[in-house]
Structure formats: structure tokens, C-alpha cells
Amino acid sequence: MKTVFFDIDSQLDFLYPAGALYVPNAERILPAIAHLNRFAAAHGIPVVSTTDAHAENDPEFSVWPPHCIAGTWGQHKAQATLVGGASQIIVEKQTVDVFLAPNLVRVVERLDADRYVVYGVVTEICVLYAVRGLLKTGKPVTVVTDAVAALNAQDSARALEEVRAGGGRLATVSEIGVT
Numbered sequence: 221m222k223t224v225f226f227d228i229d230s231q232l233d234f235l236y237p238a239g240a241l242y243v244p245n246a247e248r249i250l251p252a253i254a255h256l257n258r259f260a261a262a263h264g265i266p267v268v269s270t271t272d273a274h275a276e277n278d279p280e281f282s283v284w285p286p287h288c289i290a291g292t293w294g295q296h297k298a299q300a301t302l303v304g305g306a307s308q309i310i311v312e313k314q315t316v317d318v319f320l321a322p323n324l325v326r327v328v329e330r331l332d333a334d335r336y337v338v339y340g341v342v343t344e345i346c347v348l349y350a351v352r353g354l355l356k357t358g359k360p361v362t363v364v365t366d367a368v369a370a371l372n373a374q375d376s377a378r379a380l381e382e383v384r385a386g387g388g389r390l391a392t393v394s395e396i397g398v399t
Contacts, residue, residue: 221334272288273295367393
């Protein structure tokens, strides 16, 4: 069974208090994300890492404070999440929905996965959009609950319920067998 991991927006602006759009306590999931990405690289599992890459006057900034502006400190992925080499594919996006990135559908088709494992930030926004798109492939999707962080606990709970209702699965790092 071919698995593909999706590391959603593990960027400095989201993960650390100094970030422009810090997700409270997101730094706590960094070790889990790093572990998942290293496990994937060591076992030949492709990792699709999404990153926001906004322009300085991005339309998204009418909804959210400016964040992850291309080329800035905050736009970079956390060093611990980088595995390098052919096993990590970085997909830049300008909206909360990674499936609007022009090349993601082609990447997903080429990887031809049998299942997807998803983690990162923010559970109720970018992670949820990625899961929605991946569920449309008809392949199993698992969200790693101890490797996601949320802005709002109630919205996160609703998002995870939507994942389950849509046919997705919830699991911890240990339950997906990467410990």
C-alpha cells in the first residue's frame, strides 16, 4: 500500500510565538511533525509539504493579518520539518485551500497513493481543506490528532467531526505505526 504524508503549513509564522499568525501552543506539535517527516523519508514515503507564500498585498490579508510573506523569516518551514531530497515535495499556495495551487492535483496524480496521512496547522482551516480535497480522491485519509494544532478548540472539534463524517480517520502518531 503506497502512503503519502501531507505536512500542512509547518511554517515559522504559525508555529512560534514570534510568528505573524501564531497558533497558540503550536510549537508543541513540532516534534511530532519532525518525527513523521523523518520516518517518511527513512521509509521512502513521499511527504507533500504545503507552505503559504503570500505577496505583500495578498487578498487573504483582508481576512487574516499579514503572514508567510514570500521570502520572509516567517514564511520558511521550521528546520526540523525539512527532510530534503526527493522524498519531500514543497507546494506553495496563496489560499487556505491547497487544492487551488496550480500544481497540486498533478502532484497527487503522479504520486498515485493508496492512502494519505495528514498533519500540521491549522486543523480547522488549511488541514481541513487539504483533507476535503484528498477525500475526493476516494482514498483513505487519516488525520494525526497529536500532530495538528488549532486556533479555536470548538472549530477544531467540528473540523475533526467533518473528517470522520466524510470517511476520514483520526489517529495518533503511535496508532499509525511510526513510533
